[in-house]
Amino acid sequence: MLKLIASSRIHRMHPTLLRPAHDSASPLLRVFGSLGGLSRRNTDVGGRYFFCSDSGNGSDQVVDAGFQAAEESQSKASAIVPTYPRPEDYLTVLALPLIHRPLFPGFYMPVFVKDPKLLAALQESRERQAPYAGAFLLKDEAEADPSVISSSDTDKNVYDLKGKELFNRLHEVGTLAQISSIHGDQVILIGHRRLRITEMVSEDPLTVKVDHLKDKTYNKDDDIIKATSFEVISTLRDVLKTSSLWRDHVQTYTKHIGDFTYPRLADFGAAISGANKLQCQQVLEELDVYKRLKLTLELVKKEMEISKIQESIAKAIEEKISGEQRRYLLNEQLKAIKKELGLETDDKTALTGKFRERIEPKREKCPPHILQVIDEELAKLQLLEASSSEFSVTRNYLDWLTALPWGEYSDENFDVTRAQKILDEDHYGLTDVKERILEFIAVGKLRGTSQGKIICLSGPPGVGKTSIGRSVARALNRKFFRFSVGGLADVAEIKGHRRTYIGAMPGKMVQCLKNVGTSNPLVLIDEIDKLGRGHAGDPASALLELLDPEQNANFLDHYLDVPIDLSKVLFVCTANVVEMIPNPLLDRMEVVAIAGYITDEKMHIARDYLEKTTREACGIKPEQVEVTDAALLSLIENYCREAGVRNLQKHIEKIYRKIALQLVRQGEIIDATVCSAQSMEPMKDKVDSDELTLDTVQKENSELVEGSDTKKAGETCDAVEEVQTGLSSDQSQSLEVSKESEEDKDIETKTIEKVLVDKSNLTDFVGKPVFHAERIYDQTPVGVVMGLAWTAMGGSTLYIETTFVEEGEGKGTLHLTGQLGDVMKESAQIAHTVARAILLEKKPENPFFANSKLHLHVPAGATPKDGPSAGCTMTTSLLSLAMKKPVKKDLAMTGEVTLTGKILPIGGVKEKTIAARRSEVRTIIFPSANRRDFDELAPNVKEGLDVHFVDDYMQIFNLAFGDEQSQNIK
Numbered sequence: 001m002l003k004l005i006a007s008s009r010i011h012r013m014h015p016t017l018l019r020p021a022h023d024s025a026s027p028l029l030r031v032f033g034s035l036g037g038l039s040r041r042n043t044d045v046g047g048r049y050f051f052c053s054d055s056g057n058g059s060d061q062v063v064d065a066g067f068q069a070a071e072e073s074q075s076k077a078s079a080i081v082p083t084y085p086r087p088e089d090y091l092t093v094l095a096l097p098l099i100h101r102p103l104f105p106g107f108y109m110p111v112f113v114k115d116p117k118l119l120a121a122l123q124e125s126r127e128r129q130a131p132y133a134g135a136f137l138l139k140d141e142a143e144a145d146p147s148v149i150s151s152s153d154t155d156k157n158v159y160d161l162k163g164k165e166l167f168n169r170l171h172e173v174g175t176l177a178q179i180s181s182i183h184g185d186q187v188i189l190i191g192h193r194r195l196r197i198t199e200m201v202s203e204d205p206l207t208v209k210v211d212h213l214k215d216k217t218y219n220k221d222d223d224i225i226k227a228t229s230f231e232v233i234s235t236l237r238d239v240l241k242t243s244s245l246w247r248d249h250v251q252t253y254t255k256h257i258g259d260f261t262y263p264r265l266a267d268f269g270a271a272i273s274g275a276n277k278l279q280c281q282q283v284l285e286e287l288d289v290y291k292r293l294k295l296t297l298e299l300v301k302k303e304m305e306i307s308k309i310q311e312s313i314a315k316a317i318e319e320k321i322s323g324e325q326r327r328y329l330l331n332e333q334l335k336a337i338k339k340e341l342g343l344e345t346d347d348k349t350a351l352t353g354k355f356r357e358r359i360e361p362k363r364e365k366c367p368p369h370i371l372q373v374i375d376e377e378l379a380k381l382q383l384l385e386a387s388s389s390e391f392s393v394t395r396n397y398l399d400w401l402t403a404l405p406w407g408e409y410s411d412e413n414f415d416v417t418r419a420q421k422i423l424d425e426d427h428y429g430l431t432d433v434k435e436r437i438l439e440f441i442a443v444g445k446l447r448g449t450s451q452g453k454i455i456c457l458s459g460p461p462g463v464g465k466t467s468i469g470r471s472v473a474r475a476l477n478r479k480f481f482r483f484s485v486g487g488l489a490d491v492a493e494i495k496g497h498r499r500t501y502i503g504a505m506p507g508k509m510v511q512c513l514k515n516v517g518t519s520n521p522l523v524l525i526d527e528i529d530k531l532g533r534g535h536a537g538d539p540a541s542a543l544l545e546l547l548d549p550e551q552n553a554n555f556l557d558h559y560l561d562v563p564i565d566l567s568k569v570l571f572v573c574t575a576n577v578v579e580m581i582p583n584p585l586l587d588r589m590e591v592v593a594i595a596g597y598i599t600d601e602k603m604h605i606a607r608d609y610l611e612k613t614t615r616e617a618c619g620i621k622p623e624q625v626e627v628t629d630a631a632l633l634s635l636i637e638n639y640c641r642e643a644g645v646r647n648l649q650k651h652i653e654k655i656y657r658k659i660a661l662q663l664v665r666q667g668e669i670i671d672a673t674v675c676s677a678q679s680m681e682p683m684k685d686k687v688d689s690d691e692l693t694l695d696t697v698q699k700e701n702s703e704l705v706e707g708s709d710t711k712k713a714g715e716t717c718d719a720v721e722e723v724q725t726g727l728s729s730d731q732s733q734s735l736e737v738s739k740e741s742e743e744d745k746d747i748e749t750k751t752i753e754k755v756l757v758d759k760s761n762l763t764d765f766v767g768k769p770v771f772h773a774e775r776i777y778d779q780t781p782v783g784v785v786m787g788l789a790w791t792a793m794g795g796s797t798l799y800i801e802t803t804f805v806e807e808g809e810g811k812g813t814l815h816l817t818g819q820l821g822d823v824m825k826e827s828a829q830i831a832h833t834v835a836r837a838i839l840l841e842k843k844p845e846n847p848f849f850a851n852s853k854l855h856l857h858v859p860a861g862a863t864p865k866d867g868p869s870a871g872c873t874m875t876t877s878l879l880s881l882a883m884k885k886p887v888k889k890d891l892a893m894t895g896e897v898t899l900t901g902k903i904l905p906i907g908g909v910k911e912k913t914i915a916a917r918r919s920e921v922r923t924i925i926f927p928s929a930n931r932r933d934f935d936e937l938a939p940n941v942k943e944g945l946d947v948h949f950v951d952d953y954m955q956i957f958n959l960a961f962g963d964e965q966s967q968n969i970k
């Protein structure tokens with residue numbers, strides 16, 4: 001009996017539905033039944049068939065229809081009569097070509113019949129109550145790939161195939177299909193059983209003779225078949241877990257399936273799998289049930305893999321989408337809550353409000369072109385999407401623009417007396433530097449403004465260049481900002497990055513203005529001589545734009561992109577070596593040299609500045625410590641001999657740290673003593689009232705404090721206890737206890753015991769002297785002369801040593817060592833020649849230079865040396881060797897010598913003089929041309945020195961080797 005059940009509505013073209021044959025529960029049904037529990041829903045399986053049941057033994061049933069068109073046509077076609085086609089009635093059938101997939105028994109399939117003759121024949125056979133035809137899959141063209149959908153399949157030419165041609169293209173095995181309905185050119189087919197074409201009967205429409213195929217007989221209880229079918233089922237179940245498409249499908253099946261046999265299971269699996277048409281055809285052609293099941297198993301396994309991949313893709317996408325949506329939703333909620341609470345208006349409005357609020361007080365003083373840019377940017381901000389990257393760029397830009405101190409200036413103070421006071425307060429000595437600064441302030445006072453000049457403080461490290469800069473800022477009442485350009489190689493550091501770069505920032509100058517909050521700070525550019533080469537642009541040129549008073553009134557930072565007036569900024573630069581400053585920069589600077597300090601100055605600095613600040617920093621009171629002059633002197637002479645005072649400062653800090661530790665330790669012991677003394681209180685009260693004294697206790701206690709012995713403290717407490725018991729028993733034994741209060745006072749004063757740092761115990765604080773004296777000879781031997789050198793660290797003394805190596809007739813040579821540079825090597829050769837000439841003149845009979853191999857060395861060998869200023873020293877050293885006569889004691893010299901024996905000027909007179917003093921040199925020889933430099937030195941630097949200025953080497957000769965008389969030429 002045929003029963004129509006219109007249940008599921010399927011909205012796709014090829015959904016698949018299952019239908020039971022009858023209600024007898026088969027083992028297969030039980031397996032699938034366990035998957036039940038899901039409600040029946042509309043099915044959308046994306047398949048190609050409607051499945052209907054066919055018992056396979058001839059009792060066919062038409063089953064469910066879900067496809068709307070099918071359903072409609074079925075309801076209209078009330079003429080559908082359930083039929084059980086007997087094979088003998090359908091030995092000749094109309095051949096219906098299927099393009100996409102074969103029709104499996106038990107499934108619905110809608111097909112379009114374009115051939116009017118075939119359509120009419122189908123219609124007619126339907127009317128004849130014999131609504132059956134043979135549905136056969138169309139073969140691909142010879143070379144076509146079955147998995148590739150070729151357009152030719154759907155082309156009209158496929159429908160145009162007729163007669164023999166069509167016959168040849170049909171697969172042999174097909175399905176006996178009931179024509180369920182015909183709606184226009186759409187024909188709904190229901191598969192019944194397998195057919196095989198035997199021969200063609202007529203061509204148009206194609207009619208063929210067929211054999212009705214039956215599955216090969218099989219053993220229902222065969223283990224292999226059972227196992228395979230169970231595997232098919234379990235794979236289907238697995239797919240079911242992951243694929244919702246299949247779930248509805250199988251559920252429908254479990255609810256309605258009747259006698260679900262193994263062959264039917266195989267057909268079912270193959271039909272609903274996404275396998276290609278040839279694989280499906282293979283299953284259709286297979287009459288061996290076991291083989292068919294195996295083929296199906298392969299297909300459904302593949303399906304499972306696909307569904308797993310599908311699931312993971314779906315999951316990944318879902319996670320991404322849901323994460324983003326969640327964040328968006330939460331953000332929106334947050335905004336709404338803030339808005340509701342009045343905490344925040346709209347993001348943009350709040351931001352704009354903030355920027356407007358910032359700029360409003362500055363509006364008066366702010367240059368109009370800046371205001372215009374700010375207003376434009378604010379308007380732009382309103383139009384931008386808050387999540388866009390340009391929004392954040394504009395927001396940051398406005399942040400910087402509105403934060404700068406447009407038109408804000410600190411009131412400059414041009415009070416020279418006050419400035420002098422401040423400079424003296426911060427620094428000892430440096431009179432010439434201070435004088436230059438005061439002059440500068442005075443000019444500023446008269447002009448009404450101090451800008452226009454760039455001061456460059458040059459000198460060795462630690463001479464106070466940076467701190468002088470800070471003092472000048474204080475004296476002028478300007479804000480202070482320091483930035484170091486040492487190693488700076490990127491122009492963007494000075495001029496900023498363009499706004500378009502990610503993480504773009506304005507340059508140092510704009511950062512400085514934002515930082516200090518005024519437009520006229522004092523900017524200290526440290527280490528300008530160590531400016532990097534620049535891998536992105538030339539930093540020196542960028543600095544030039546920044547420093548040049550002609551250009552900096554309209555300084556253009558790449559980030560801000562609006563001209564900023566830096567003409568009110570006072571620039572102070574510091575450098576160790578002026579020669580290293582790029583020339584165009586140096587040209588614009590007012591160089592103030594700080595040469596370094598002599599011992600006396602260092603003593604003052606240490607005593608009045610460094611010690612004071614360090615003591616305060618360590619929290620030590622002046623009365624708690626005493627560092628003697630001898631200790632300081634020893635510190636300066638033996639530990640910190642460099643030009644600056646930074647090392648001295650470090651040593652003083654080291655001493656004070658140690659003192660602090662001593663004091664704290666002492667304090668702890670005193671605390672313990674006080675505690676022990678307090679334990680005597682009850683006794684004291686009692687004794688006081690009895691006007692008694694206790695000498696023993698007092699004595700013990702004072703010993704305790706001095707000896708810092710805790711053990712004794714315990715003993716003292718015991719003694720007190722004894723006295724107490726004694727008192728209670730016999731008051732006459734407790735005498736002189738009233739002296740206890742005086743004892744208390746003693747303890748107090750002892751807590752602030754003074755720590756004395758003297759020359760003798762200096763090593764306890766700073767260790768052994770690390771500095772080795774520059775002076776290696778007390779009296780220089782023959783061939784050794786002391787020279788004076790200048791380095792970036794200040795001046796220093798050095799020896800030139802010459803020795804005789806061997807004699808060789810007419811082979812006078814000079815071998816040089818001591819890491820000498822080219823200039824110094826040449827200088828040595830010149831000295832050799834000059835010495836030879838002088839010796840020839842003075843002692844013509846002496847052939848020393850002509851016949852001697854000599855070796856000239858300049859210790860220390862590891863330190864590279866260069867420059868021409870040791871020329872006269874080398875000449876003297878060679879002559880000393882030649883004449884076997886040592887030079888005068890405590891003599892040092894410097895000066896370049898020419899081939900004719902002229903002495904040329906040198907640099908670093910102050911540093912060299914200071915170095916000579918440090919090495920306890922008494923007599924110095926300088927070139928005459930340096931007399932002016934020497935005269936400018938402070939009296940305390942020149943004090944006690946016997947200085948000679950010379951033009952010609954002969955003068956040096958006389959001074960070094962001559963008698964007393966000749967040495968008096970100054």
Ligand SMILES: Nc1ncnc2c1ncn2[C@@H]1O[C@H](COP(=O)(O)OP(=O)(O)OP(=O)(O)O)[C@@H](O)[C@H]1O
Pocket residue numbers: 426427428429430459460461462463464465466467468574575576605609610645646649
């Ligand atoms: N004349 C002085 N009076 C008082 N203190 C001084 C004097 N000279 C230097 N100092 C102190 O020495 C320390 C080092 O000085 P500062 O850092 O200014 O040296 P600098 O010349 O800038 O060194 P660098 O070239 O290494 O930067 C500072 O604490 C400073 O106060």
